[in-house]
Amino acid sequence: MRERWESLRGWLLGAELRRPQLQETSFVHQRGGTMALPKKKLQGLVAATLTPMTETGEINFPIISQYVDYLVNEQGVKNVFVNGSTGEGLSLSVAERRQLAEEWVTKGKDKLDHVIIHVGALSLKESQSLAQHAAEIGADGIAVIAPFFFKSMNKDGLIAFLKEVATAAPKVPFYYYHIPALTGIKIRAEELLDGIQDQIPTFQGLKFSDVDLLDFGQCVDQNSHRQFALLFGVDEQLLSGLAMGATGAIGSTYNYLGKKTNQMLEAFERQDLPLALNYQFYIQRFMNYVIKLGLGVAQTKAIMTLVSGIQMGPPRLPLQRASEEFTLGAEAKLKSLESHCFP
Ligand SMILES: CC(=O)N[C@H](C=O)[C@@H](O)[C@H](O)[C@H](O)CO
Numbered sequence: 001m002r003e004r005w006e007s008l009r010g011w012l013l014g015a016e017l018r019r020p021q022l023q024e025t026s027f028v029h030q031r032g033g034t035m036a037l038p039k040k041k042l043q044g045l046v047a048a049t050l051t052p053m054t055e056t057g058e059i060n061f062p063i064i065s066q067y068v069d070y071l072v073n074e075q076g077v078k079n080v081f082v083n084g085s086t087g088e089g090l091s092l093s094v095a096e097r098r099q100l101a102e103e104w105v106t107k108g109k110d111k112l113d114h115v116i117i118h119v120g121a122l123s124l125k126e127s128q129s130l131a132q133h134a135a136e137i138g139a140d141g142i143a144v145i146a147p148f149f150f151k152s153m154n155k156d157g158l159i160a161f162l163k164e165v166a167t168a169a170p171k172v173p174f175y176y177y178h179i180p181a182l183t184g185i186k187i188r189a190e191e192l193l194d195g196i197q198d199q200i201p202t203f204q205g206l207k208f209s210d211v212d213l214l215d216f217g218q219c220v221d222q223n224s225h226r227q228f229a230l231l232f233g234v235d236e237q238l239l240s241g242l243a244m245g246a247t248g249a250i251g252s253t254y255n256y257l258g259k260k261t262n263q264m265l266e267a268f269e270r271q272d273l274p275l276a277l278n279y280q281f282y283i284q285r286f287m288n289y290v291i292k293l294g295l296g297v298a299q300t301k302a303i304m305t306l307v308s309g310i311q312m313g314p315p316r317l318p319l320q321r322a323s324e325e326f327t328l329g330a331e332a333k334l335k336s337l338e339s340h341c342f343p
């Protein structure tokens with residue numbers, strides 16, 4: 001008994017624990033030569049783009065070019081995630097989704113590093129046709145959300161669905177978009193990832209939008225050789241995601257807090273944790289304020305319009321535009337944070 005405890009204690013004290021190689025992200029993973037190499041690593045921040053709309057509710061396509069320049073030049077964000085939740089992807093028609101994907105790929109050419117297109121839909125056929133289209137226009141990746149109507153789906157069903165979509169774009173890196181609070185699908189990411197590349201050879205990563213750091217940590221731990229992009233998706237808690245080994249982040253706030261968040265990433269990379277935490281707290285002060293007022297896509301559009309000066313317009317029904325009270329409150333909060341000018 002005593003001996004067992006001694007050896008257990010030896011293990012717990014961790015003499016044998018290896019240091020995970022946090023910075024050595026490698027996306028180069030080929031199996032059977034079926035996979036085209038991603039042209040470059042996906043790392044750092046990815047903005048989940050908003051879909052600008054006119055007052056009459058049509059997509060405002062001419063804005064995209066200005067939007068690309070703003071992200072790159074003002075926010076230092078060179079990756080985008082198009083047609084996701086923030087982009088109201090599930091509220092757009094398939095034709096609109098295609099046209100918008102094309103616009104981002106075209107306008108982002110030579111400016112953006114990665115244009116990832118979310119192609120998830122409830123209909124497998126629609127999802128496949130969007131995946132195929134993303135491949136044709138030269139998107140850098142596709143992402144898929146769980147088809148959330150049948151909430152009792154099991155893991156095998158979900159993986160089979162994802163696999164069929166991935167097969168429609170056999171040379172395009174594939175990302176699973178885990179967002180249980182919106183989909184209601186609680187299948188743990190860690191379980192889904194286990195052996196997934198045997199099923200989906202193009203699998204390249206996960207967008208993890210959940211606060212369950214045990215699940216996220218186990219995704220990282222399972223992939224300690226780091227061939228996958230493990231992208232954290234709860235912006236106001238990103239620092240904890242980084243501590244747990246996130247290789248990057250996708251989120252709505254990187255549209256307008258990209259620069260601040262990049263400063264946090266740099267501090268973290270220099271191992272200046274107190275400074276990184278200060279940046280996180282700065283971001284949290286704003287997020288906490290707007291979350292309490294009620295933060296959704298409509299409100300994110302209002303904030304982005306405010307900060308960037310680019311008109312994002314109203315959301316599409318069933319969402320309703322942000323109230324004036326929200327917008328004024330957000331503006332006042334931003335101003336007060338700026339004038340206290342930390343950091
Ligand atoms: C529910 C939702 O939209 N989550 C986004 C990403 O997945 C985040 O970027 C949040 O918008 C952000 O963290 C603010 O809460």
Ligand SMILES: CC(=O)C(=O)O
Nearest residue numbers: 048084085086251252
């Ligand atoms: C955050 C994100 O990835 C989305 O809104 O789709």
